[in-house]
Amino acid sequence: MFLFFLSSGLFLGWSLGANDAANVFGTAVGSRMITFKRAAVLCGVFVILGAVISGAGTSDTIGKLGTVNALAGAFIVALAAALSVYIMTVIGYPVSTSQGIIGAIVGWNLFTGTLIDYTSLIKIVSSWIACPILAAIFSIILYKLVVFCIKAFNIQMFKLDSVTRYGLIIAGIFGAYTLGANNIANVMGVFVPVSPFRDISFMGIFSLTSAQQLFLIGGIAIAIGIITYSKRVMMTVGTGIMKISPVSAFVTVWAHSIVLFLFSSQSLECFLISHGLPTIPLVPVSSSQAIVGAVIGIGLLKGGKGIRWKTVGRISVGWMATPLLAALISFISLFFFQNVFQQQTYKPVGYIVSTAAIERIENQGISTDKLKGMLGKEYSSAFRFNNALKECSFPRRGRDTRFIMESTEYHKMEITGTAIRSLDAKWFTEEQIQALEKLEGRVFTHTWMMDEALARISPSWRIKKDDTLFNRRLEEKMDHIYDLFHTS
Amino acid sequence: MEFDFFTRRQGIETRIDEFLNRVSEAGLIFKGAIVDYLKGDLQTFENKRDRLHETERQGDVLRRELEHMLYTKTLIPESRGDVLELIENMDRLLDHYKSAMWRIDIEQPQICDEFHEDFKELVACGVEAVESTVCACRAFFRNIDTASTHMDKVIYWEKKSDVVSTRLQRAIFRHEELRLSHKRHIRDFVRSMEKIADEAEDVIDRLSIYIIKRAL
Numbered sequence: 001m002f003l004f005f006l007s008s009g010l011f012l013g014w015s016l017g018a019n020d021a022a023n024v025f026g027t028a029v030g031s032r033m034i035t036f037k038r039a040a041v042l043c044g045v046f047v048i049l050g051a052v053i054s055g056a057g058t059s060d061t062i063g064k065l066g067t068v069n070a071l072a073g074a075f076i077v078a079l080a081a082a083l084s085v086y087i088m089t090v091i092g093y094p095v096s097t098s099q100g101i102i103g104a105i106v107g108w109n110l111f112t113g114t115l116i117d118y119t120s121l122i123k124i125v126s127s128w129i130a131c132p133i134l135a136a137i138f139s140i141i142l143y144k145l146v147v148f149c150i151k152a153f154n155i156q157m158f159k160l161d162s163v164t165r166y167g168l169i170i171a172g173i174f175g176a177y178t179l180g181a182n183n184i185a186n187v188m189g190v191f192v193p194v195s196p197f198r199d200i201s202f203m204g205i206f207s208l209t210s211a212q213q214l215f216l217i218g219g220i221a222i223a224i225g226i227i228t229y230s231k232r233v234m235m236t237v238g239t240g241i242m243k244i245s246p247v248s249a250f251v252t253v254w255a256h257s258i259v260l261f262l263f264s265s266q267s268l269e270c271f272l273i274s275h276g277l278p279t280i281p282l283v284p285v286s287s288s289q290a291i292v293g294a295v296i297g298i299g300l301l302k303g304g305k306g307i308r309w310k311t312v313g314r315i316s317v318g319w320m321a322t323p324l325l326a327a328l329i330s331f332i333s334l335f336f337f338q339n340v341f342q343q344q345t346y347k348p349v350g351y352i353v354s355t356a357a358i359e360r361i362e363n364q365g366i367s368t369d370k371l372k373g374m375l376g377k378e379y380s381s382a383f384r385f386n387n388a389l390k391e392c393s394f395p396r397r398g399r400d401t402r403f404i405m406e407s408t409e410y411h412k413m414e415i416t417g418t419a420i421r422s423l424d425a426k427w428f429t430e431e432q433i434q435a436l437e438k439l440e441g442r443v444f445t446h447t448w449m450m451d452e453a454l455a456r457i458s459p460s461w462r463i464k465k466d467d468t469l470f471n472r473r474l475e476e477k478m479d480h481i482y483d484l485f486h487t488s
Numbered sequence: 489m490e491f492d493f494f495t496r497r498q499g500i501e502t503r504i505d506e507f508l509n510r511v512s513e514a515g516l517i518f519k520g521a522i523v524d525y526l527k528g529d530l531q532t533f534e535n536k537r538d539r540l541h542e543t544e545r546q547g548d549v550l551r552r553e554l555e556h557m558l559y560t561k562t563l564i565p566e567s568r569g570d571v572l573e574l575i576e577n578m579d580r581l582l583d584h585y586k587s588a589m590w591r592i593d594i595e596q597p598q599i600c601d602e603f604h605e606d607f608k609e610l611v612a613c614g615v616e617a618v619e620s621t622v623c624a625c626r627a628f629f630r631n632i633d634t635a636s637t638h639m640d641k642v643i644y645w646e647k648k649s650d651v652v653s654t655r656l657q658r659a660i661f662r663h664e665e666l667r668l669s670h671k672r673h674i675r676d677f678v679r680s681m682e683k684i685a686d687e688a689e690d691v692i693d694r695l696s697i698y699i700i701k702r703a704l
Contacts, residue, residue, distance in 0.1 A: 157628070157629050161563060161564045
C-alpha cells in the first residue's frame with residue numbers, strides 16, 4: 001500500500017528529472033558539447049548521490065511547513081504538485097516542483113485545519129525571490145572572473161573549447177548533485193514523516209536512515225525521468241531558450257549550482273554556525289529560477305538589450321501561478337479522497353487546555369485569564385482551537401499564539417520498556433537511554449511535558465545555549481521518540 | 489574520454505597550422521614562379537607550377553580532414569560553421585594561385601619588359617595580402633586581440649595592389665606598339681593578379697564578423 005501511495009511522489013520525481021535536468025546539462029547537450037547519453041548517466045548518478053547524502057537539510061524545512069501525517073495525504077500532496085507542474089508545462093510555463101509542492105502542502109494545511117507556519121512559509125517564499133537574484137549576482141561575478149582569466153591567460157579557441165567542455169561537465173555534475181540535495185525534499189519530503197522504512201546498515205560500513213532510503217527511491221525516480229524524457233527538454237534549453245555562448249552557458253550552470261548548494265548544504269550551515277556567521281536557510285529552491293536568474297544576470301551585464309522581458313514576465317507569472325494551482329488541486333483532491341474514497345488524508349491533531357498547559361503559558365508571561373474559561377475543553381484541529389481563541393477575544397501575537405498552540409497540542413505518549421529497547425544505541429547516548437528508562441511507565445499528554453521530564457533527569461536531554469547543531473540533533477531525537485512512544 | 493578531447497584538440501590545431509603553412513608556401517612559390525616566367529626561365533617556372541599544384545593538393549586534403557574532424561568530433565560547436573567557412577575561403581586563395589599559374593602556363597602571355605617591375609610588384613602585393621590574411625587567421629585561433637593588426641595590413645596591401653594595377657593597366661593601354669588584342673590579354677592577367685588581394689580582403693571582412701561573434 002505504501003508503494004502505491006509513494007507512486008505520486010515517484011511521478012513527481014520523474015517529472016523533476018525530465019524537466020530540471022535540462023537546467024543542469026541542457027546547454028552542454030543542446031550545443032553538442034557532450035552527448036546526451038553521457039550527460040544522462042552523469043546527471044542520474046549525481047542526482048541520486050546528492051539526494052541520499054545531502055537531502056536531509058531542505059526536507060526539515062518542508063516538514064516544518066506542514067507535517068503531512070497520513071500516507072494518503074502525502075500521496076495527494078505529491079500528486080497535486082506533480083499535476084500542477086504537468087499542467088503548467090502543457091500551458092507552456094516554466095515549471096518548478098518546489099513551488100508546486102509548497103502550494104500543495106499549504107492546500108493540505110487549509111484542508112486539515114492545520115495552522116500554516118508563516119515563519120517557514122515566509123522563509124520559503126523569500127528564498128524564491130532571493131534565488132534568482134543571487135543567481136544573477138553570481139553569474140555576473142563569475143562571468144567577469146572567467147572573461148578576465150581567458151584574457152589574462154590568452155586561452156586560444158580550441159583550448160577554450162576543451163576547458164569549457166570540462167567546465168560544463170564538472171558544473172553539470174555539481175549541478176546534478178545540488179539538484180538532488182536541494183530538490184529531493186520536493187519529491188520525498190512529504191513522505192518522510194509517514195515512512196515505514198527502518199534504518200538499515202550495510203555490514204557496518206555505512207547505514208541508510210529511513211529518510212535516506214526514501215531519498216534513494218526518489219533519486220532513482222528522478223534519474224529515470226532524466227534518462228527517459230529529458231533529452232527533448234535538454235535540446236530545447238540548449239538551442240532555444242538559452243541561445244548563449246558555451247562560456248556563458250558554463251557560467252550560468254555554475255551560478256545555478258552554487259545557489260542550489262547554498263540553499264541545501266548542511267555542511268556549509270555547520271561551517272557558518274561554527275564561525276558565528278549568519279546562516280542561509282535550507283530551503284528547496286527552484287533550479288529553473290536559478291538558471292533563469294543566472295541568464296538574466298549575464299544579459300544585464302551585456303547591457304540588458306538581449307533580454308526578452310516579455311518572456312521573463314511570463315516566467316514570473318508561472319512562478320506565482322504554480323503554488324496557487326497546486327494548493328487548489330491539493331485542497332479539492334483531498335476533499336474527494338477523504339469523502340468519496342474514504343481514505344484518511346491526515347491524522348487529526350487535537351488540542352486540550354489542561355491545567356499544566358495553562359501553567360506553562362502563564363510562566364511564559366502570557367495572560368491566561370481568558371484561557372482559563374476554556375479549561376478542560378478539547379478541540380479537534382488547530383483551526384477550531386484558533387477560532388475558539390478568536391471568539392474569546394484572546395489578545396493575539398504571532399509568537400504567543402504559537403506558544404499556546406504548542407503547549408496545548410495533545411499528543412499522548414506512554415514510555416514502555418519495549419520501545420526503549422528498540423532505540424538505536426548508536427544514535428542515542430547511554431545517558432539518554434538511561435534517562436528514558438527512569439521514566440518507564442509514565443504517561444504524557446503533551447510533548448513538552450516529556451521534554452521537561454527528560455531535561456530534569458539528564459543534561460543530555462537539555463537544549464544547549466549557542467549550540468545550534470546539538471540542538472538540531474536533539475530535536476531530531478525528540479521527534480523520533482514522540483512517534484515511538486505515541487499511543488492513542 | 490577527457491584525454492580524447494585533449495588529443496582531438498591537438499590534432500585539429502596541428503592541421504589548421506599545416507593548412508595555413510600550405511597557403512603561405514603557395515604564395516612564395518607563386519611569387520617566385522612569376523619572376524621566373526618574366527625572366528623567361530620556363531623550366532624553373534614549370535617546376536614551381538608542379539610544386540604549387542602539389543601544395544594545393546595537400547591543402548585540399550587538410551581542408552577535408554579539418555571539415556571531417558570538426559563535424560564528427562563535435563569540436564567548437566558554436567564557431568564550427570565560421571571556422572569551416574574561413575578554411576574554405578583560405579582554400580579559395582590557394583586555388584586562385586593555382587589557376588593563375590596554370591593560365592599563364594597555358595596562355596603564355598607576352599608581357600613587355602617595361603611592365604615587368606609593376607607586374608612583379610602587383611604579384612608581391614597580392615602575396616603579401618594573403619600572407620597577412622594567414623597571420624590574421626592564426627591570430628583568430630591563438631590570440632584574437634592581435635588579429636586586427638594583421639587585418640589592417642591586408643587592407644593596406646589591397647589598396648596598394650589597386651594602385652599598381654590601375655597604373656599598369658593605364659600603361660598597357662597607352663602603349664602604342666601593342667595590338668588591342670594583346671593589350672586586352674595582358675590586362676586580363678593584371679586583373680587576375682589584382683583579384684588575389686581583393687579576395688584576401690573579402691576573407692578578412694568575414695573574419696572580422698567571426699571575431700565580433702566570438703567577443704566575450
